[in-house]
Structure formats: C-alpha cells, structure tokens
Amino acid sequence: AKAAGGNRYELADADSDARAIARHDLTNCLPGALENGEFFIEYQPLVRLSDGTVRGAEALVRWLHPVHGVLGPDQFIPLAESTGLIVPLGRWVLEEAARQARAWRSDGRCRVPLRVNVNLSPSQLRYPALVSDIVAVLDDAGLDPSALCLEVTENALIGADEEQLRPLRQLADLGVDIALDDFGTGYSNLSYLRRLPVSTLKLDRSFTRGMQRAPADPVDVKIVEGIVSLAHTLDLSVTVEGVETGTQADHLRILGCETAQGWYYARPGPPERLHTLSLADAAS
Numbered sequence: 001a002k003a004a005g006g007n008r009y010e011l012a013d014a015d016s017d018a019r020a021i022a023r024h025d026l027t028n029c030l031p032g033a034l035e036n037g038e039f040f041i042e043y044q045p046l047v048r049l050s051d052g053t054v055r056g057a058e059a060l061v062r063w064l065h066p067v068h069g070v071l072g073p074d075q076f077i078p079l080a081e082s083t084g085l086i087v088p089l090g091r092w093v094l095e096e097a098a099r100q101a102r103a104w105r106s107d108g109r110c111r112v113p114l115r116v117n118v119n120l121s122p123s124q125l126r127y128p129a130l131v132s133d134i135v136a137v138l139d140d141a142g143l144d145p146s147a148l149c150l151e152v153t154e155n156a157l158i159g160a161d162e163e164q165l166r167p168l169r170q171l172a173d174l175g176v177d178i179a180l181d182d183f184g185t186g187y188s189n190l191s192y193l194r195r196l197p198v199s200t201l202k203l204d205r206s207f208t209r210g211m212q213r214a215p216a217d218p219v220d221v222k223i224v225e226g227i228v229s230l231a232h233t234l235d236l237s238v239t240v241e242g243v244e245t246g247t248q249a250d251h252l253r254i255l256g257c258e259t260a261q262g263w264y265y266a267r268p269g270p271p272e273r274l275h276t277l278s279l280a281d282a283a284s
C-alpha cells in the first residue's frame with residue numbers, strides 16, 4: 001500500500017506490488033492474520049440512480065499487514081482460496097458486515113434501512129455448511145435476510161447444476177438477495193440466467209468506461225441498453241460498478257439501470273461514513 005496523504009492510503013495494484021511481496025511470505029502469515037485481527041472491512045455505498053439515495057454498501061475486505069501495510073483483496077483472496085482460509089475469512093466478513101448492517105439500521109441517522117452486500121467466493125459456495133452458517137450469522141446479528149445481498153461471480157456459477165445451485169436457492173428463498181457479480185466478463189449462455197436464483201445483475205465496469213465522458217461510445221450504449229432490457233425481461237435489477245463520473249451516472253440512469261457504485265459517489269471507506277452519506281445524499 002502507498003501512503004496517500006493524511007491517514008488515507010491507496011491499495012496497491014495487485015500486479016505491481018504483489019510481485020514484490022513474496023507469495024510464500026503472505027501465504028505463511030495468512031492463517032495467523034485472522035487470529036490477530038489484521039483484517040478490516042471498508043464499505044462502498046450503493047446509490048439508487050433515480051434519486052441519488054444511498055441504499056446500502058458493499059463490504060470489501062482489506063488486510064493490514066504488519067510489514068507490508070494495507071493489502072487489497074486481489075493480493076490475498078486468491079491465496080486464501082487456495083489455502084482454504086477463505087471459508088473462515090469469508091465467515092468473518094459475513095459476521096462483521098451483518099453486525100454493521102444491523103448497527104446502521106438501528107441508528108436513527110440513516111434515512112432508509114441500509115443493506116449490505118458481501119462477496120462469496122467459489123469455495124464458500126461449495127462449503128456444505130454455507131446456508132446454516134449464514135442463517136446463524138443473520139440470527140446472531142438480529143438482521144433480516146432481506147438486508148443481505150450476496151455477490152457471486154458469473155464465473156463461479158457457469159456450468160453449475162441444480163444440485164450446486166441449491167444453497168443459493170435456499171438462501172434466496174429465505175429472502176437473501178443474490179447478485180451476479182462481474183456480469184458480462186464470463187461466457188455464460190444468456191438463457192442460463194433464467195435458471196439462476198439471482199435478483200440483480202452487477203454489470204462489470206468494462207462496459208461503461210466508454211460513457212465516462214461525452215460523447216458516449218455508441219457501441220457501449222447499445223450493449224448496456226441490451227443488457228438492461230434483457231435483465232428487466234427476466235425481472236432482474238441492474239447495478240453498475242465503477243461509476244467514476246457524473247456523465248456516466250446520467251447515461252446509466254437514462255438507460256434504466258437501478259443502482260450505481262463507484263468513485264463518483266464514494267471510495268470504499270469506514271462504516272461510520274455511511275451515516276453521513278445517507279444523510280447528505282441527493283434526495284435531502
């Protein structure tokens with residue numbers, strides 16, 4: 001991580017810094033890091049495009065490494081996946097995020113009951129106790145299932161059969177929202193979408209880069225238009241990540257996307273900031 005003035009920092013690019021930090025070094029201290037409480041979560045607001053209100057936030061995990069400073073998930077999630085630590089780490093993220101969402105919801109300063117999005121990795125999806133774990137986490141936090149959205153990447157679901165989809169379907173039946181993350185980067189057959197228990201498509205930011213400045217790339221506009229119309233036909237809502245400019249936000253709103261997330265609204269930050277953002281949002 002690089003210092004970026006004050007107590008802010010910027011997450012280093014996985015491909016620049018990760019090479020410098022020996023992989024075995026990180027792998028060795030990864031298990032202890034969870035016990036030592038070295039992980040923390042930043043929250044990035046999700047904003048309703050029609051009126052600019054903050055509806056919730058995505059939980060994004062970071063590792064405050066004692067030597068290397070703050071590491072981004074791209075630098076350690078793959079390691080956690082290959083060593084199996086992702087299951088306890090993922091459970092910790094769920095617990096933290098659920099507690100946080102409960103805290104937002106019982107705090108009178110938030111305008112609407114905020115929701116929290118949590119990323120699930122492929123190994124978590126294969127973990128037999130996933131559903132009972134999540135039920136227990138929601139129960140302990142006193143959080144309604146509808147306050148939780150689980151983000152699963154398109155690639156993690158490609159080729160999944162009914163048996164493999166069952167945990168997600170059970171969670172969806174309980175009222176948990178499921179979002180298909182990084183949508184458009186995989187190669188799933190579009191008709192396959194009908195079989196998935198998802199309620200939201202989270203469009204990868206590569207599709208909307210061409211809308212950052214006017215004039216928008218007409219091909220990008222057509223593609224997003226097509227995806228939104230397909231999503232709405234299937235009764236799915238569309239969230240766009242990586243929204244960096246107001247021009248982009250305007251385009252996406254006009255194209256009918258429901259929700260946006262990105263630096264234009266806020267970078268990932270501490271949970272307390274959600275109160276302030278929720279109060280100061282455009283609808284006030």
Ligand code: C2E
Nearest residue numbers: 060061072073074077093119120121242243244261262263
């Ligand atoms: P993601 O789920 O696609 O998360 C969005 C990423 O885009 C985040 O990177 C976020 O900081 C970044 N981002 C947000 N707004 C903008 C923007 O306007 N412009 C640009 N250029 N980038 C933006 P981050 O925090 O580095 O996370 C990277 C990936 O790590 C996430 O991608 C997610 O797949 C994974 N991840 C994060 N937390 C967890 C976790 O708790 N569990 C698992 N399994 N994966 C996680």
Ligand code: CA
Nearest residue numbers: 058119151181
């Ligand atoms: Ca995500």
Ligand code: CA
Nearest residue numbers: 181182202241
């Ligand atoms: Ca994503």
Ligand code: CA
Nearest residue numbers: 182204205241
């Ligand atoms: Ca992504």
